[in-house]
Amino acid sequence: MTTIQSVELRGITKRFPGVLANDNISFDVRAGEIHALLGENGAGKSTLMKILYGLYKPDAGEILINGQPIRIKSPTDALRQGIGMVHQHFQLVPPFTVAENVALGLASSREPLTDLDVVSQRLRELSEQYGLRVDPNALVWQLAVGQQQRVEILKALYRDAALLILDEPTAVLVPQEVDELFVTLRKLTDTGHSLIFISHKLHEVMAISDRVTVLRDGRVAGTVATQDTTQKDLARMMVGRDVVTVWDKPECPSEMAVLRVEKLSALNDKGLPAVKNLSLSVCANEILGVAGVSGNGQRELAETIVGLRRATSGSVKVLNNEMTNHAPAAMIAAGVAFIPEERMTMGVIRDFTVQENAILETHADPGLADGVLLNFGKIQKHATRLVREYDVKTPTLDTPVKSLSGGNIQKLIMARELTRQPKLLIAAQPTRGVDIGASEYIHKRLIQERGRGTAILLISEDLDEVLALADRIAVMYEGEIVGIVEPNTPVDELGLMMAGATKGKSEK
Ligand SMILES: Nc1ncnc2c1ncn2[C@@H]1O[C@H](COP(=O)(O)OP(=O)(O)OP(=O)(O)O)[C@@H](O)[C@H]1O
Numbered sequence: 389m390t391t392i393q394s395v396e397l398r399g400i401t402k403r404f405p406g407v408l409a410n411d412n413i414s415f416d417v418r419a420g421e422i423h424a425l426l427g428e429n430g431a432g433k434s435t436l437m438k439i440l441y442g443l444y445k446p447d448a449g450e451i452l453i454n455g456q457p458i459r460i461k462s463p464t465d466a467l468r469q470g471i472g473m474v475h476q477h478f479q480l481v482p483p484f485t486v487a488e489n490v491a492l493g494l495a496s497s498r499e500p501l502t503d504l505d506v507v508s509q510r511l512r513e514l515s516e517q518y519g520l521r522v523d524p525n526a527l528v529w530q531l532a533v534g535q536q537q538r539v540e541i542l543k544a545l546y547r548d549a550a551l552l553i554l555d556e557p558t559a560v561l562v563p564q565e566v567d568e569l570f571v572t573l574r575k576l577t578d579t580g581h582s583l584i585f586i587s588h589k590l591h592e593v594m595a596i597s598d599r600v601t602v603l604r605d606g607r608v609a610g611t612v613a614t615q616d617t618t619q620k621d622l623a624r625m626m627v628g629r630d631v632v633t634v635w636d637k638p639e640c641p642s643e644m645a646v647l648r649v650e651k652l653s654a655l656n657d658k659g660l661p662a663v664k665n666l667s668l669s670v671c672a673n674e675i676l677g678v679a680g681v682s683g684n685g686q687r688e689l690a691e692t693i694v695g696l697r698r699a700t701s702g703s704v705k706v707l708n709n710e711m712t713n714h715a716p717a718a719m720i721a722a723g724v725a726f727i728p729e730e731r732m733t734m735g736v737i738r739d740f741t742v743q744e745n746a747i748l749e750t751h752a753d754p755g756l757a758d759g760v761l762l763n764f765g766k767i768q769k770h771a772t773r774l775v776r777e778y779d780v781k782t783p784t785l786d787t788p789v790k791s792l793s794g795g796n797i798q799k800l801i802m803a804r805e806l807t808r809q810p811k812l813l814i815a816a817q818p819t820r821g822v823d824i825g826a827s828e829y830i831h832k833r834l835i836q837e838r839g840r841g842t843a844i845l846l847i848s849e850d851l852d853e854v855l856a857l858a859d860r861i862a863v864m865y866e867g868e869i870v871g872i873v874e875p876n877t878p879v880d881e882l883g884l885m886m887a888g889a890t891k892g893k894s895e896k
């Protein structure tokens with residue numbers, strides 16, 4: 389690898405229909421530096437990085453490497469210049485092995501077929517050197533998200549990337565994995581790599597970066613040395629005002645269980661037990677937080693409750709009505725709303741417009757339809773209101789949802805689900821990948837919903853979020869609730885429970 393002394397973006401401007409995504413942005417990275425890029429959802433971070441990686445062509449501006457102007461017209465050009473990127477949404481081929489994925493697209497001018505043994509050998513060396521544990525012969529579909537991310541990083545390193553762009557790498561990781569990733573990032577800068585690190589988590593940015601550039605509405609709000617700034621200052625730069633992170637929760641007055649899950653069991657996609665004989669209940673005016681390390685059955689639990697996955701035994705009752713294995717439509721009719729973890733595949737229809745997605749599930753409402761016919765005037769008014777109230781950044785109501793930024797898609801789902809005034813809300817990772825301004829808003833709405841009487845099951849891997857919002861915390865480990873505790877439980881104790889080491893006091 390040849391170290392890159394400096395990469396400089398000068399006056400980058402990029403326009404999409406109806407949006408000025410990047411407005412005269414200047415930004416630079418030096419050898420051995422970790423430069424964090426911060427900004428609210430839709431601020432233009434991914435766009436700027438896609439320009440640097442040759443995926444988008446800027447309307448204006450230039451890129452200089454070691455002081456020399458360079459044209460980057462494709463990712464191949466970028467890689468040739470030593471620039472690699474790990475995307476927000478991974479781009480691996482699931483049925484292929486790790487080594488095959490790495491070999492894929494490599495220029496094999498020397499031989500007709502890249503020798504997979506050679507690739508595997510080199511991968512083992514890189515894994516060892518940078519602490520990126522992964523088996524070259526494993527099939528990608530069998531890997532957990534954290535492992536897939538390591539493959540993406542290895543793929544870039546294999547191609548000799550000296551500058552690595554990491555777009556929200558920690559959004560899919562649990563705390564332990566974040567720590568491991570940070571060790572790797574340090575090793576990379578020690579060997580002269582430069583890194584651009586995008587994250588919405590300010591404490592991560594404070595912990596890992598050397599400098600921070602904040603984008604706001606497509607413009608640079610400022611670049612600062614990390615040691616000269618604070619989380620509070622960064623938040624203010626991003627949002628333009630002070631941000632609230634701790635909420636006061638009124639006491640839960642009602643003892644009525646809206647959701648009662650009893651001895652529920654379900655299998656995961658591979659047919660293995662994922663939810664095991666699990667019981668919990670959520671009252672009106674209450675947020676029950678489910679904390680746990682990713683992959684301990686949280687996702688399967690949510691899907692089973694809302695009827696997207698079959699319960700193999702046990703029961704789900706909503707307001708004392710037996711709802712086990714009822715179709716999602718019946719759950720919706722019973723007043724259940726769902727914010728899924730997999731928002732791109734389960735929460736929205738990617739190719740549908742913002743307006744169409746805003747009325748999914750609600751399209752038969754008397755307010756939106758006249759008999760069997762949809763009332764387009766009313767639908768438009770409804771969608772306009774949702775977009776405005778929830779501050780969904782979209783150029784028009786007819787924009788396909790897939791071109792919205794990740795956080796804005798989440799806000800749209802939230803808007804649609806909450807406007808139905810549900811009795812029970814199942815929220816899975818509601819702020820994953822969402823910026824702090826929007827997170828604050830989503831948290832505020834969850835507290836409001838709770839105040840309105842909604843029972844909320846909040847499933848989150850973000851312990852800070854659970855601690856800030858939940859009235860009670862259920863810790864999930866290997867498909868079971870290992871304990872239900874008060875939100876004032878010390879974090880290290882929760883951590884031990886999440887690792888399956890201890891049992892907390894159970895409510896039963
Ligand atoms: N391919 C595209 N077509 C049209 N508009 C786009 C496209 N890509 C991005 N945009 C728009 O450009 C703006 C910036 O989006 P971008 O993805 O860069 O934001 P971001 O800062 O990465 O946000 P997030 O934190 O949510 O990932 C948004 O308004 C987005 O809707």
Ligand SMILES: [Mg+2]
Pocket residue numbers: 433434435476555793794
């Ligand atoms: Mg982005």
